[in-house]
Amino acid sequence: MPNRLADQTSPYLLQHARNPVDWYPWGSEALETAKAQQKPIFLSIGYAACHWCHVMEHESFEDPEIAGLLNESFVAIKVDREEHPEIDQLYMEAVQMLLGHGGWPLSVFLTPDREPFFGGTYWPPRPRGPMPGFAEVLKAVAEAWQHRRQEVLDQARQMTALLRESVAAEVKGGADRLGEHLLEGAYAALTRALDRHHGGFGTAPKFPQPMALRLLLRRWRRTGNEPVLEMVGLSLDKMASGGIYDHVGGGFHRYSTDAHWLVPHFEKMLYDNALLAGCYLEAYQATGRPDDARVVRETLDYVLRDLTDPAGGFYSSEDADSEGEEGRYYLWTPDQLRAVLGPKAAEALAYAYDVTEPGNFEGRNILNRAKTIDQCAAILGRGVEPLRAELAESLGKLLSARTQRVRPARDDKVLVGWNGLVIEAMAQAGAVLGEPRYAEAAAGAAHFLLENVRDAAGRLLHCWRRGRAGVHAFLDDYAALAGALVTLYETRFEERWIDEAVRLADELLARFADPLEGGFYLAPADDPSLVVRKKDAADGSTPSGGGLAVMLLLRLGNLCGRGDYLAAAESSLRAAAPLLEEFPLSAAQMLLALDSYLGPMPELVILGSDDRAATAEVLRAVHRHYLPNKVVAFRQSPGPNGHRAKALDITFHGKQPVPPGPTLYVCEHFTCRAPVSGKEAALAAVASLAQPTA
DSSP states (O other): OOOGGGGOOOHHHHHTTTSSSOOEESSHHHHHHHHHHTOOEEEEEEOTTOHHHHHHIIIIITOHHHHHHHHHHOEEEEEETTTOHHHHHHHHHHHHHHHSOOOSSEEEEEOTTSOEEEEESOOOSSOBTTBOOHHHHHHHHHHHHHHOHHHHHHHHHHHHHHHHHHHHHTTOOOTTOOSHHHHHHHHHHHHHHBOTTTOSBSSSSBOOOHHHHHHHHHHHHHHOOHHHHHHHHHHHHHHHHSTTBOTTTOSBOSEESSTTSOSEEOOEEHHHHHHHHHHHHHHHHHHOOHHHHHHHHHHHHHHHHHSBOTTSOBOOEEOSEETTEETGGGOBOHHHHHHHHOHHHHHHHHHHTTOOSSOSBTTBBOOOOSSOHHHHHHHHTOOHHHHHHHHHHHHHHHHHHHTTSOOOOEEOOEEHHHHHHHHHHHHHHHHHHTOHHHHHHHHHHHHHHHHHSBOTTSOBEEEEETTEEEEEOOHHHHHHHHHHHHHHHHHHOOTHHHHHHHHHHHHHHHHHBOTTTOOBBSSOTTOTTOSSOOBOOSOSSSOOHHHHHHHHHHHHHHHHTOHHHHHHHHHHHHHHHHHHHHOGGGOHHHHHHHHHHHSOOOEEEEEOOSOHHHHHHHHHHHHHSOOTTOEEEEEOOSSOOSOOOGGGHHHHTTOOOOTTSOEEEEEETTEEOOOEESHHHHHHHHHHHTSOOO
16 A cells, blocks of 8 residues: 555655555654654654665665564655755754764664754665664664663754754854965865866865866966866867766766776766866866867757656656666667668777677766877778768667667756756857857746746745756755856846746745855745754755855846845955854855955846847847856847846946947946947957956
8 A cells, every 4th residue: 555655746755655654745644643652753764766775765665674663663754866956955964973984875864853863874784794783773773762761862963952052152253264275275275186197176076166167267267377278178079078977968977986987887877067168168168178069059959858748847866777787777888889870880980989709887887088089080091071071970879779768767857956957057058159049048048947936925946857846946046047047048048037036036035045154044034844944054965055145146146236135245245254264165156156245247228229130140249159157137128128127227227328339338337338339349358358468
């Protein structure tokens, strides 16, 4: 019989709906039951694409004996960490305090008052080597609760006090701590961590870290230091040629299990692909390298093809496993290549993508490019462009053949914050690459979220699946979506997006800001279920909500002349200064915001002319150049151009077109230079702004 999870929308919770465990979803029913029965809570947190979550389910949660222990002595609550990041954040920190590390599945024991007293991650069902069995863990915790309850309660109170102290420690900022020295510290740490042979940072397992790479691009822009640009290029090239990249279908897997990017953990996450597409796009703006643009297109095409709901939103992830085996969907043998491509084309593709009879992964092959196309062409005695065209055609055939395989499971819930990251990347790519389909997908997704993922009072919600929206929105939902709407305006110049962004920014400040100490809380103040309300300045697998919020407020504050936004951004940066100083690599998004705060952050105001082609060319140049901290406003003049956003009145106030047009005003710190007019003059001014500092 299904348990209480059967009526949930989360695919992860639905995976557990037929476990013999009497699961509750997180909510008042579960919490009130624990209080009424005075039972401890067993809280299990995971997500749909989590491999070890699946293992623990099959081994333990489907085990009748273990289910009996849970049902008898505990109130068992199952949480999708992607639906409830505030719960995951809080109890992950508790487990990290206990063990020194964390991960998923996250397994935490709480008092009926939701205070944590013991926890871990994955436990096997029975003892295995040094690991205790989950059954004996349950028996030991139940025995402690029954016979040594006061000790348990004392431990829980101590842990909760430590969690509260960690919140207080997050806000010890200082007025004198904001400066370029914080960026210098981050650059030094990144340089030390760089793998100069394989790219990326650190050793195995190796994560892509797109925000850190974007920081290095800004370092190059500030200094003109070419070796920094080379560091970024090395990392991007190695990732895009390795097995972490899906050469057949586009898009990136979660991370590499080795130091040289060959063997990935095969799950695909929406946020990784959004962030990496944005990173490669910025690198393309900075260098003009065609391969960076190709990776952007292939990655976003993957999202459009495989992760897009017909209603307009973007799905969360694809699992690593299919047919009970991790990576099976993505692996190839030489015989499979020959069956699809024929012997000659199969031989060329096998050489270019490292496919051998012994295989490079468990007797089969992960496609990767150990050599460049130019090197392969030289060795094979082929022309570069004919070989490139043949390989592209062969990869297309492999993609068609692969669609006949059993696909990995897909988590088809739509998360607002993650969708904001994709909308941002799609809107930027549409403008930079001149690809209208990305811009249209971005606008369609934004419209879908604003129309469908709100409560009855019109406030933003966190997630949507198959027509049902739920869970109050979190800081990163507001910040990522509002930031994406600013980008939609800056790339399409439809002023309704600014109206919506300002509305969300105002709600963000009202619901999440700490007006006394600075910074932002992850959950809203009216969330009654949290024993401790945590702030959100450090990055996880996604950018911190606090860093996204500061960037949003800086952009909107400069674009709309909102001093309150700029003051809130500065206050939050000051609150985050100790974190940036001590642990810079944990807060790359906040450092990106600091880079914008320190400037220059030019405001480009463009007034169009009767020569629409000249105006379009200037706008293309604004997007084509690498100007990461700019804000852009545009109106076609003379004559009305649809809806006018009142928030932009101050931006355009007093600015008149100067013949022959288009007219460009460059402003900073509420001061504007003399306008330049005419296509060539405007293009030269934009190119000058894009020059890195020598």
